[in-house]
Amino acid sequence: MVIVMAPTATDADTAAVVTRVQQIGGEAFVSHGESRTIVGLIGDAEQFEDLNIPGMSGVDHSVRVSTPFKLVAREHHPNRSTVWVGKPGRRVPIGPRTFTMIAGPCAVETHQQTLEAAEMAQRLGATMLRGGAYKPRTSPYAFQGLGRSGLEILADVSERTGLPVVTEVVRPADVEDVVEHADMLQVGTRNMANFSLLQEVGHAGKPVMLKRGMSATIEEWIMAAEYIAQRGNLEVVLCERGIRTFETATRNTLDVSAIPVAQGLSHLPIIVDPSHSGGHRQLVEPLSTAAIAAGADGLIIDVHPDPASALCDGPQALTSDDLDHLSVSVRRVREAMLRVPAEAEGGTGSDPRAEQASLGHA
Amino acid sequence: MVIVMAPTATDADTAAVVTRVQQIGGEAFVSHGESRTIVGLIGDAEQFEDLNIPGMSGVDHSVRVSTPFKLVAREHHPNRSTVWVGKPGRRVPIGPRTFTMIAGPCAVETHQQTLEAAEMAQRLGATMLRGGAYKPRTSPYAFQGLGRSGLEILADVSERTGLPVVTEVVRPADVEDVVEHADMLQVGTRNMANFSLLQEVGHAGKPVMLKRGMSATIEEWIMAAEYIAQRGNLEVVLCERGIRTFETATRNTLDVSAIPVAQGLSHLPIIVDPSHSGGHRQLVEPLSTAAIAAGADGLIIDVHPDPASALCDGPQALTSDDLDHLSVSVRRVREAMLRVPAEAEGGTGSDPRAEQASLGHA
């Protein structure tokens, strides 16, 4: 940490900073510049945060020079992680060498609709199913999801199709129920900074997909993952889903740079949601291929057997007609990025490493 | 609602939209423009939302022409509301004719610190106390608040000083505890879209202060208030606390325009938090006076007897030295805006309406 003194700071102000740092066993190096004095601190940065030095007399501001995360930081864990999702023996990987396609309906509406959407997902090459039973909606008058009966539908469709399922949890009190029915818990964009929910899923014992808050910096997003990890759950997958900007032509602005930046800062896998980013069906394909080419470890896509009757986010759901074209594009770019599809363990008899080798992966 | 068809829409596409609207008892008027066809819908806009018309073939987009809120909308409730906070007989108003000053420490640290901060608040003219027992922090390693024992400190200091207290609640499970100890519940910026928390405080039976999400539009913010109101609690005060923009010189950008805009859309009172907006002690005064002059119904300000030792947001807390200058400035601009201080009922023997009359208020 570096402390920048105000131009008007006195020597006594600077000395007070040094003393406070030394009191907790830190070291402080003072440099007198032309117009400013700076103090470099060496020791436990976290302890320095608690000293509240920016509140001291004569201090202009402080600059943190190290990353604030620990358990999820790549600095201390150079190899990127793989998170495995699903029942033992049928788990699907999300990680740096494979490419995981997740698809399904935005909201679970009926058993039939969910099953048809799961079949669409499989046509798209998905090896995981998505679907919402609890839907956080901007209006209290909008469809809020089927709740527990939606979870049961998901569990049944997952069983029939063999696809592990990820679904959103919105209340700490629901975590237990969701853990019982789903293979992976999703924390949505509106709850990224709902720290009590983060702590609760940190105890869940199942993997978590953490969507980026719509105005969260990459650092805040990774700090939210640290909250989950700090409770003992390191099975976290980050999900970029677009950020809020001044541009109104798209629902959100997909921050494709966040993929390599987050991969540089954290060892956690990162996937992309092109459906909620763009908000329009016709943007799903270019945003999907862009995400793969930027290094994403997977995609999560809305599909619906009849988008025109969807109770939630219909304009962005892919129809049956869109699947084949997208499948081909995704496969082409995935292969260009030397990634193999993320298959369930023992699922198809094929060994991902074999295709990977044939693609010339190092 | 108006449906704008795509340039490529067919007559059949348009007819399908009309049919769907008529099926739920709505009326649809078709206008063929030079390059586009538009369909105007008449009926229950909420029902139209559920039809998901933007997902239909040939539809480009829809345009909502009415506001989406009901219970909190000014459209249906032209007189702006006053919310009363505190024990019966000692309640303090927040509303359009008075001006309510709320102050206290960002976080409750000790009984002594809280009591001293409450006395500072009174010197500033505050008639309500703020203080955090549950602190949502970006880092899991930062001080998270004293929790229940913090609530007890607040309740005791409130009793001693006679100041009603507002404090943040972050988990649905804590609502009961907070209701027991505090006079008003605060929903923080990170939880503005935590709909399960909103619904829970909607049942609380005590007033709620709803901070604006740091990237929420004014409309989304008022919709969050609608969530609370929809559960039966109309005692909601909106609190503008700065939004996230590209500017890094301030912690957030105080959106002073949100005051008149929100007052035009909703009948709820609106106050401003100049401490979290600016993030710097020296910005508190100009942002406070700006907020009053923009029409705010009150302010909520961080004070701390020793900011340099504060466990949370020290750089923005006012010190004892700052109080008198701010008091004078606030009083001058408050009087220019023809508002009287919000006193507790029967508290001082003075009748707000009397000073108001002397200020020449209509």
Next chain:
Amino acid sequence: MVIVMAPTATDADTAAVVTRVQQIGGEAFVSHGESRTIVGLIGDAEQFEDLNIPGMSGVDHSVRVSTPFKLVAREHHPNRSTVWVGKPGRRVPIGPRTFTMIAGPCAVETHQQTLEAAEMAQRLGATMLRGGAYKPRTSPYAFQGLGRSGLEILADVSERTGLPVVTEVVRPADVEDVVEHADMLQVGTRNMANFSLLQEVGHAGKPVMLKRGMSATIEEWIMAAEYIAQRGNLEVVLCERGIRTFETATRNTLDVSAIPVAQGLSHLPIIVDPSHSGGHRQLVEPLSTAAIAAGADGLIIDVHPDPASALCDGPQALTSDDLDHLSVSVRRVREAMLRVPAEAEGGTGSDPRAEQASLGHA
């Protein structure tokens, strides 16, 4: 300047940084932290910028600790400046003790309309006239202003009313013409970073009003003023006019915090444009009073005798009916801020300092 080395930097990398700094006569202090090494540089920061240290091996990034401006910096010029506008003997001040109201039509359309708008401006208490002869418009098919004949109308109306005039210049080639007809040159929001225009007005010999770019940081805005100052023209007035954010309820978001922040960084006067900030007539009054209470040195407001027929920005122009209410509100808040109206020299016979004294100004 502080150089933060990457976690992977070698000792040789750090040594190379030190050597490069020493080669130009600077001093470098190395601090080895727990996870990072930092190098503090002492000497001419500008020279360090040219060294391009962030491009060197093992360097993560650099942190500037001093402000980059010189001529317009308050650091070297503690007293805030006053800029005087108009013909000798009839000049109007814009500065820290007075309050300057500027008003007029967005665009000059006819002589009659401009004269009527100038009379409206005077009713509002304005002592300066605004009006656009060159209008930068988003569409090439929109009204682009009357050009030179608009300048002539402005000069004539200025002569008749005695109001000094400020008008926008958009091309370096037009600066001479504008200087001939107007008393102050405006650089608009779209041209804030048009450095060749800035340099040209730096030679103009008349005061300049520099609007903030709609997505410019406060620092970039003051740097743009430095461009003008660097060519010898220190008669620059900053004008905050709203920034671009995600909020769509207002045309722009008035950044009221920019007023005290810019006043802390620069000695230049700063005024506010509430008309372009909000974009709606009914927001002009609350934004005007908010700006005054935040410490603005003046306002610039759109008025139009018949907004419904305006060729530019009609929805935000005040009508004749709006003037009296706004005048009263502005006066009340201005007096609360202990500022006197900025009168032309010798204009009314009244001495600003007299009223100021009666207001109790220190």
Next chain:
Amino acid sequence: MVIVMAPTATDADTAAVVTRVQQIGGEAFVSHGESRTIVGLIGDAEQFEDLNIPGMSGVDHSVRVSTPFKLVAREHHPNRSTVWVGKPGRRVPIGPRTFTMIAGPCAVETHQQTLEAAEMAQRLGATMLRGGAYKPRTSPYAFQGLGRSGLEILADVSERTGLPVVTEVVRPADVEDVVEHADMLQVGTRNMANFSLLQEVGHAGKPVMLKRGMSATIEEWIMAAEYIAQRGNLEVVLCERGIRTFETATRNTLDVSAIPVAQGLSHLPIIVDPSHSGGHRQLVEPLSTAAIAAGADGLIIDVHPDPASALCDGPQALTSDDLDHLSVSVRRVREAMLRVPAEAEGGTGSDPRAEQASLGHA
């Protein structure tokens, strides 16, 4: 409605169009561009349809007004355009079927540095050279470019290497000089809304690369292209270079969605600048491949033989070591997107259509 005359149209042809429009009470405004004359019609668009103007002598086509842009809108020009850059017989295409790599130094510093950078560009597979002679810089004290002597260096290096050159123009007065030395004019992000510059390059008779303003909406950006087109120059290439958001981990946020959105609204080619978007050398590769996969028609990349000594934007310039890895990645993703490299006419003897066929392009 706008009438676009053929390049071969005579003055008599244009006069005949005007006469016909006036005969039915319409107004017609004629703008003579460098390569095209256009006639803007005001009046009843439907009546104009009946005039059958596209059947008249010398008329190329007519454009109906519905989106705010006319000449550059895809609505009226379904086939995406190709812009050809360079001397006759050696022109390089930028368009929908090929992929154009442009590279070179951010700023021209010396002849040697520019030549070496051009050779680096060729190693990267570039068939066009970029380089700045006029540099708009935030600080007036930063290196502003070599100006005219920089243009001469570029022209010489272009001649030696055979690479057509694109360079920025910042002042209307410099357009003539730049046209003389370069093959394509760049309008930078800070000048996107500098309408007088746009109009000037609209007369230039050479292709223009129009960078998106850092806070411009996609629609405003395309409107800026319309400004150029309206003066008769339809040879415009859009360049996405990142937008300004709250995220500080990257210099700008690359808006990859803008590629398909702009391609849907306009027929103009669109390329991407990954160097200025990310601002860090290590982000150039993932942003490059993401841009290609999102459908970009080309890339423009900073390279420098010795970034550590670069006078401008060193941290983002690629070094010699970076080129081979990027070349391979770009080739893989380009092939996955079924695009062939944009070769100069007759340059290599290879026929783009041949490789394209072998890639299985429809």
